[in-house]
Amino acid sequence: MIRPFSFPDLDSILQIESQSFPKSPYDWTTFLNLHTLYPETFLVYVNKNRGGTEEEIVGYIIFDQDGHIISIAVHARYRRKGVGGKLLQRAMEAPQRNRVWAEVRRSNHGAQAFYSKMGFKITGLIPNYYGNEDALIIQWTPAIHKSY
Numbered sequence: 001m002i003r004p005f006s007f008p009d010l011d012s013i014l015q016i017e018s019q020s021f022p023k024s025p026y027d028w029t030t031f032l033n034l035h036t037l038y039p040e041t042f043l044v045y046v047n048k049n050r051g052g053t054e055e056e057i058v059g060y061i062i063f064d065q066d067g068h069i070i071s072i073a074v075h076a077r078y079r080r081k082g083v084g085g086k087l088l089q090r091a092m093e094a095p096q097r098n099r100v101w102a103e104v105r106r107s108n109h110g111a112q113a114f115y116s117k118m119g120f121k122i123t124g125l126i127p128n129y130y131g132n133e134d135a136l137i138i139q140w141t142p143a144i145h146k147s148y
């Protein structure tokens with residue numbers, strides 16, 4: 001199940017964040033600011049128990065109205081199970097979407113493989129975007145997606 005972020009999710013999100021981005025994790029104030037800015041597109045992926053009484057947050061995505069992916073991460077235990085793809089799909093299926101794009105560390109080959117599988121192409125590079133590491137710009141457009 002995918003739903004908007006709410007405050008009780010914060011501890012789980014911070015855990016996912018620290019294991020996913022050990023070099024530069026967002027802190028809690030950043031997440032709360034992002035929630036204020038993007039209340040409808042800061043989304044969490046939730047596993048529920050059978051009775052539906054307990055939730056486990058296993059991933060999140062934050063994107064803006066222009067299709068810029070601000071962050072996406074999935075708990076290490078739940079990767080390669082389609083969670084990231086379903087979250088990214090939410091950004092891609094927004095009506096009138098012309099493109100979806102993100103910055104990715106040059107060394108983050110896993111994320112690059114993920115975006116490539118989702119139909120994204122590398123369209124640019126920002127030198128030293130992460131201090132001493134370049135960012136690749138990766139982008140998806142509906143037209144590229146159809147011909148992929």
Ligand SMILES: CC(C)(COP(=O)(O)OP(=O)(O)OC[C@H]1O[C@@H](n2cnc3c(N)ncnc32)[C@H](O)[C@@H]1OP(=O)(O)O)[C@@H](O)C(=O)NCCC(=O)NCCS
Pocket residue numbers: 020021072073074075078079080081082083084085086102103104105108109110111113114115117118
């Ligand atoms: C990138 C990330 C969000 C992907 O989430 P996920 O839930 O594992 O993704 P999915 O299961 O939907 O993967 C879909 C496909 O993408 C590709 N893929 C995903 N992760 C991959 C990896 N580490 N290496 C190679 N291919 C990968 C595979 O083709 C996969 O399909 P398959 O498992 O059937 O082979 C997750 O690995 C993550 O949180 N990484 C750390 C944070 C991060 O780097 N975020 C992106 C920053 S820009």
